[in-house]
Amino acid sequence: MSGVVLQVGQCGNQIGQHVWETVLKNNDRNNHVFCHFDGKLRSVNVDSEPKVVRTLLKNCKSGKFREGNIILGKRGKGSNWALGYSGSIDNSDVVIQDTMDAHRRETERCDSYSGTIIIHSLSGGTGSGVGSRLCELLRDEYPLAYQLSVCVAPHSTGESPLQHYNCLLCLARLQRYADGIIWFDNDEVMNRLLKATRAPPGGFSNVTLNAMNHHISSALCGVLCPIDSLTPKTGVSLGMEPWELIRSVCPMPANKFIHVNHVSERKSSWIDIAKNATNFLQQRNQDGQHYTSLSNVIVSRGDPTGSFPSHINAIEERIKKCYNTVSWNPYPCDFWIGKRSLSKTDKPSLTIASNYSSVIDLLQRVVNRSQEMYNAGAYLHWYQKYGCDKEYFECAFESVNNVIASYQESILS
Amino acid sequence: MTQSIVVQVGQCGNQIGFRFWDLALREHSSLNKTGLYDDAVSSFFRNVDTRYSDPADIPVGHGLGKIKDLKARAVLIDMEEGVVNEIMKGPLRGVFDYKQLITDVSGAGNNWAIGHKMYGAKYKEEISETIRRAAELCDCLQCFFVIHSMGGGTGSGLGSFVLNLLHEEYPDIYRFVMAVYPSHEDDVITSPYNSVLAMRQLTDNADCVLPVENQALVDIVNKINQANPKLAERKSSRGHVKAGSAISTGDGGIVKGKDEKPFDSMNNIAANVLLNMTSSARFEGSLNVDLNEITMNLVPFPKMHYLVTSQTPLYSVSDVHIPPRRLDQMFSDAFSKDHQLIKADPKHSLYLACALMVRGKVEVSDIRRNIERLQSSLKFIHWNRDGWKTGLCNVAPVGQPYSLLTIANNTCVHHTFSGLRDRFVKLYKRKAHIHHYTHVDNMEIEDFSESLESLTSVIKEYETLEKQINNPAPSLPRLQVI
Numbered sequence: 001m002s003g004v005v006l007q008v009g010q011c012g013n014q015i016g017q018h019v020w021e022t023v024l025k026n027n028d029r030n031n032h033v034f035c036h037f038d039g040k041l042r043s044v045n046v047d048s049e050p051k052v053v054r055t056l057l058k059n060c061k062s063g064k065f066r067e068g069n070i071i072l073g074k075r076g077k078g079s080n081w082a083l084g085y086s087g088s089i090d091n092s093d094v095v096i097q098d099t100m101d102a103h104r105r106e107t108e109r110c111d112s113y114s115g116t117i118i119i120h121s122l123s124g125g126t127g128s129g130v131g132s133r134l135c136e137l138l139r140d141e142y143p144l145a146y147q148l149s150v151c152v153a154p155h156s157t158g159e160s161p162l163q164h165y166n167c168l169l170c171l172a173r174l175q176r177y178a179d180g181i182i183w184f185d186n187d188e189v190m191n192r193l194l195k196a197t198r199a200p201p202g203g204f205s206n207v208t209l210n211a212m213n214h215h216i217s218s219a220l221c222g223v224l225c226p227i228d229s230l231t232p233k234t235g236v237s238l239g240m241e242p243w244e245l246i247r248s249v250c251p252m253p254a255n256k257f258i259h260v261n262h263v264s265e266r267k268s269s270w271i272d273i274a275k276n277a278t279n280f281l282q283q284r285n286q287d288g289q290h291y292t293s294l295s296n297v298i299v300s301r302g303d304p305t306g307s308f309p310s311h312i313n314a315i316e317e318r319i320k321k322c323y324n325t326v327s328w329n330p331y332p333c334d335f336w337i338g339k340r341s342l343s344k345t346d347k348p349s350l351t352i353a354s355n356y357s358s359v360i361d362l363l364q365r366v367v368n369r370s371q372e373m374y375n376a377g378a379y380l381h382w383y384q385k386y387g388c389d390k391e392y393f394e395c396a397f398e399s400v401n402n403v404i405a406s407y408q409e410s411i412l413s
Numbered sequence: 414m415t416q417s418i419v420v421q422v423g424q425c426g427n428q429i430g431f432r433f434w435d436l437a438l439r440e441h442s443s444l445n446k447t448g449l450y451d452d453a454v455s456s457f458f459r460n461v462d463t464r465y466s467d468p469a470d471i472p473v474g475h476g477l478g479k480i481k482d483l484k485a486r487a488v489l490i491d492m493e494e495g496v497v498n499e500i501m502k503g504p505l506r507g508v509f510d511y512k513q514l515i516t517d518v519s520g521a522g523n524n525w526a527i528g529h530k531m532y533g534a535k536y537k538e539e540i541s542e543t544i545r546r547a548a549e550l551c552d553c554l555q556c557f558f559v560i561h562s563m564g565g566g567t568g569s570g571l572g573s574f575v576l577n578l579l580h581e582e583y584p585d586i587y588r589f590v591m592a593v594y595p596s597h598e599d600d601v602i603t604s605p606y607n608s609v610l611a612m613r614q615l616t617d618n619a620d621c622v623l624p625v626e627n628q629a630l631v632d633i634v635n636k637i638n639q640a641n642p643k644l645a646e647r648k649s650s651r652g653h654v655k656a657g658s659a660i661s662t663g664d665g666g667i668v669k670g671k672d673e674k675p676f677d678s679m680n681n682i683a684a685n686v687l688l689n690m691t692s693s694a695r696f697e698g699s700l701n702v703d704l705n706e707i708t709m710n711l712v713p714f715p716k717m718h719y720l721v722t723s724q725t726p727l728y729s730v731s732d733v734h735i736p737p738r739r740l741d742q743m744f745s746d747a748f749s750k751d752h753q754l755i756k757a758d759p760k761h762s763l764y765l766a767c768a769l770m771v772r773g774k775v776e777v778s779d780i781r782r783n784i785e786r787l788q789s790s791l792k793f794i795h796w797n798r799d800g801w802k803t804g805l806c807n808v809a810p811v812g813q814p815y816s817l818l819t820i821a822n823n824t825c826v827h828h829t830f831s832g833l834r835d836r837f838v839k840l841y842k843r844k845a846h847i848h849h850y851t852h853v854d855n856m857e858i859e860d861f862s863e864s865l866e867s868l869t870s871v872i873k874e875y876e877t878l879e880k881q882i883n884n885p886a887p888s889l890p891r892l893q894v895i
Contacts, residue, residue: 049415050414051452052697052701054697055697074415074552074553075415075553075555075705076701076703078703078708079709155781157781157784157799158802158803159802159803160803161711161799161800161802162709163799190777190778190781204779204782205778206778206779207777208776209699209700209777209805369796372796373796373797376794377714378713378796379712381715382709382712
């Protein structure tokens with residue numbers, strides 16, 4: 001009812017696939033949040049090359065996706081933000097236009113359109129370039145609607161030499177046009193999964209890309225799926241979860257980055273699950289300083305016996321300590337309770353969405369690396385070829401530096 | 414899905430091209446058991462109905478049509494008929510359309526000027542027409558692969574002319590060139606002239622050049638043969654190495670046994686490079702790398718587009734219990750100087766960027782672990798310390814469970830080019846053999862000096878970057894309170 005999910009690029013579509021699989025598993029009356037009454041998902045899939053979306057359609061029940069909402073280009077955007085942002089040189093690229101049309105049709109089908117969730121990566125060409133363009137266009141079209149961007153930051157040891165430029169340019173746009181930005185870091189996800197799996201004898205523990213995508217999509221579902229405490233007395237969800245999240249976790253317009261921590265375990269008490277969640281969290285940065293969080297939302301699911309409310313105080317204490325909540329916020333923790341679990345086996349899960357200052361590290365790294373490359377003048381001719389000249393870069397540097405400054409300021413007090 | 418057209422020029426180009434088509438058919442036939450004409454096959458082949466005298470092209474449609482007859486998206490150009498005639502008499506003749514061949518009788522006499530200026534002018538219309546016809550049959554053309562040698566006359570001369578033509582007529586389509594550079598002891602005396610004159614065209618018109626040296630290929634083939642001597646005699650290998658797994662073998666292709674020529678094993682290696690490079694664009698994978706991504710990620714400055722390639726593993730061991738160390742060994746080998754396709758040592762030079770195209774059963778965490786492990790032993794330029802591009806294709810190559818192709822922009826190429834320039838200067842100082850070139854219409858002596866200048870500037874750019882090999886990252890200026 002409330003929103004449309006837009007998946008852009010290879011990363012976006014792979015994560016989207018897992019999200020839909022989880023959502024479709026819980027086939028209940030709240031499905032209307034994600035599905036139209038004719039059974040098709042409120043999803044728009046965009047990619048500039050056909051292979052990934054074809055795999056998605058093969059693996060997921062393809063009858064659930066509307067034909068007109070699948071927009072595919074042919075040639076790929078070559079890991080170049082400028083090519084994704086501006087389309088091709090001779091404007092023969094209709095991907096962006098078609099996507100806006102499909103999105104418009106989808107919003108017309110909604111009873112009460114509140115906003116869009118865009119899932120994309122920060123380092124690819126399509127994900128970052130087309131994603132930021134769509135963000136901008138959607139803001140123009142629907143100035144009052146929410147925009148939640150879910151982005152995935154690349155490995156710091158390098159997924160592509162152009163990743164720093166792409167991240168920088170995309171983050172600058174997101175800061176300007178999105179209302180909330182949920183970010184995941186490939187490094188963090190991979191380390192967490194490596195710790196969780198045990199190595200086979202004589203070998204190394206393996207983490208597949210599938211496992212990483214699955215983890216990210218579980219965390220997303222933890223935050224976005226309907227919650228009982230937000231459902232009105234009629235028992236029918238309004239699908240307000242993503243927008244409530246933004247309203248709770250992003251207190252200031254300059255601080256929009258939301259970090260999500262998700263743990264799902266069977267047969268543990270709520271305190272143990274909370275302990276686990278905070279154990280996985282990186283609490284200190286390289287200089288040994290504690291990170292701070294401005295505001296948190298804790299979502300618990302899979303609580304058939306209703307035992308969670310009694311543990312709220314203990315968990316709140318723990319969160320306040322480990323997340324080092326800021327002192328000027330009198331109510332740093334908001335609790336949401338969902339009776340149904342995400343998985344079919346009724347495993348209880350805890351998801352903590354927090355406005356966490358570890359994002360400063362990511363932003364600083366992106367700025368530093370791109371500044372080095374920019375000063376050396378490397379790869380700039382590829383961006384200039386597609387209309388992205390020095391001005392774009394200068395503006396982007398300024399934007400991201402401002403974000404870093406405002407985060408540093410807000411955690412000082 | 415995008416299509417690519419292969420343009421093979423000259424004797425060397427056509428021989429490598431021939432091996433490429435054989436191996437491409439082998440790969441598709443081992444994967445496509447149902448015989449359906451899908452997007453992957455259409456990237457290099459057309460599906461035609463040969464009942465008509467002008468074979469009608471059948472488009473991919475919904476990807477469920479059966480393959481009737483395949484024609485390669487190739488243009489074969491040679492100024493003497495021998496090689497192309499052999500191809501058309503051999504087992505692969507059905508794959509090539511006679512309208513895609515351009516031949517002449519007398520050859521270019523190892524003379525770049527005859528190839529470029531004389532034959533270029535003579536065949537310009539025909540070449541342009543043939544390529545246009547091939548391009549029109551493509552739904553969405555993404556790039557041209559031009560294969561030729563640098564030392565001969567047709568390959569270097571007419572090959573660089575074709576490159577020029579492609580740049581003018583199709584500026585948006587990427588041009589990848591696989592150029593075979595002459596080794597130090599080359600049998601053609603004028604090869605330094607031909608190479609340097611062609612290099613200038615490559616620097617100006619190509620998007621990406623993959624240099625290959627014969628000496629390096631010979632060494633790799635010897636290495637493989639040493640590992641299993643029986644492999645060389647093509648007997649059943651009861652030894653160590655799995656039959657048909659070496660990258661220099663054509664086992665499983667159309668050309669069998671006695672039809673194999675002596676250079677085939679070397680040409681197979683070069684052909685495998687092209688196959689592995691396009692594998693991620695053709696087949697599905699967790700991390701797709703398209704061909705335009707290769708140019709954009711690996712070429713930081715416009716003229717420095719010479720990429721060093723290496724392939725591992727060279728063969729796979731037939732022992733079933735492959736320990737995971739072998740995977741790490743594959744990554745380490747890829748950076749050793751014995752596996753590179755030119756005689757150069759990238760480990761001691763500066764990396765500007767590096768792409769790892771992995772095929773087969775390898776996971777993301779393996780790749781990350783190996784990158785972290787190798788990061789310390791390789792020198793990357795300070796502004797691109799994490800200049801890695803990773804691609805993961807789920808489809809394994811024929812005969813091996815996984816493979817790795819590294820494509821790197823490394824400053825070690827300037828050693829190869831410097832050697833080339835020295836040999837050129839030695840001859841040019843004495844103006845030896847120049848008259849053969851200047852006799853040709855439109856060829857002037859300035860072409861020589863301009864080409865030498867262009868080569869020198871490329872070498873200098875690489876050398877300047879290499880000087881920064883020990884530079885740490887400059888620390889960013891501290892913000893000042895005004």
